[in-house]
Each structure stands twice: as structure tokens, then as C-alpha cells.
Amino acid sequence: MSSRICSVVVVALLVGVAAVSAQAQPTRMSAEQRTQMLKDSLQLTKDQSAKVLEIYQLMDKERAKLMESGPSDRQARWESMRSLMDTTDTRIESLLTAEQKAKYQFLKQQRMQRRGRFQRN
Secondary structure (H helix, E strand, O other), X not given: OHHHHHXXXXXXXXXXXXXXHHHHOOOOOOHHHHHHHHHHXXXXXXXXXXXXXXXXXXXXHHHHHHHHHOOOOHHHHHHHHHHHHHHXXXXXXXXXXXXXXXXHHHHHHHHHHHHHHHOOO
16 A cells, blocks of 8 residues: 555656656747748748748758857857847748738747746846
8 A cells, every 4th residue: 555655656746747847848849830830820821831931941950050060159159049030030021911020020029028937047
């Protein structure tokens, strides 16, 4: 009986640790998932969706290069990533209508607010 209770407690602790770990480290969405999110949010056309997917795939390749052989200095790497994100945003915005751009800006603001909650001090 005692070992059964101990086993239940251990399993509960492991499940709890796994849940906290999953919340602490959100996974990065794939290019396809990000494109689908924008397609749904902005009502992108098929042509816009295809171009956005290409932009996100290019961004993913550039991000991988930066992580592999980019600057070793943390601040320089962050600045390179920030530049890559800004370039990606500019490319996406160039495909959008005025109404879609306004909504895209709103979505970006929401994303930045959410990120603020996850930043380390």
C-alpha cells in the first residue's frame, strides 16, 4: 500500500514538472503554422499565403544560419535576429492590403505584449 502511494506521488510530480516545463519553453511554430495563422487572421489570398510561406521558410533558414555560425556575442546575435524579424515583417507587409496591414500591426503588438511576460529578468 505504501509503495503504491509513493508511486502515485512520483508520477504526479513528474507530470507536474513536465507541465511546468512545457509552459516555460513555448515551442516555435513552423513556417506552415505561422502562414496558416496569418491566413486565418488576415484572410490572405492563395497567392499571398504562398508568398508568406516562402518568406517564413527563408526566415527559418536565415535563423538557422545565425544560430549555427552567427555572432557568438549574445547581444550581437539578438540584434541580428531582431534585424531578421524586421526584414521578415517588412516583406510580409509589402504583400498586404491597407486593411490587412492594420490588422497585422495589431497582431504584432499583441505578440510583443505576450513576449514581455516570458522575458527573463
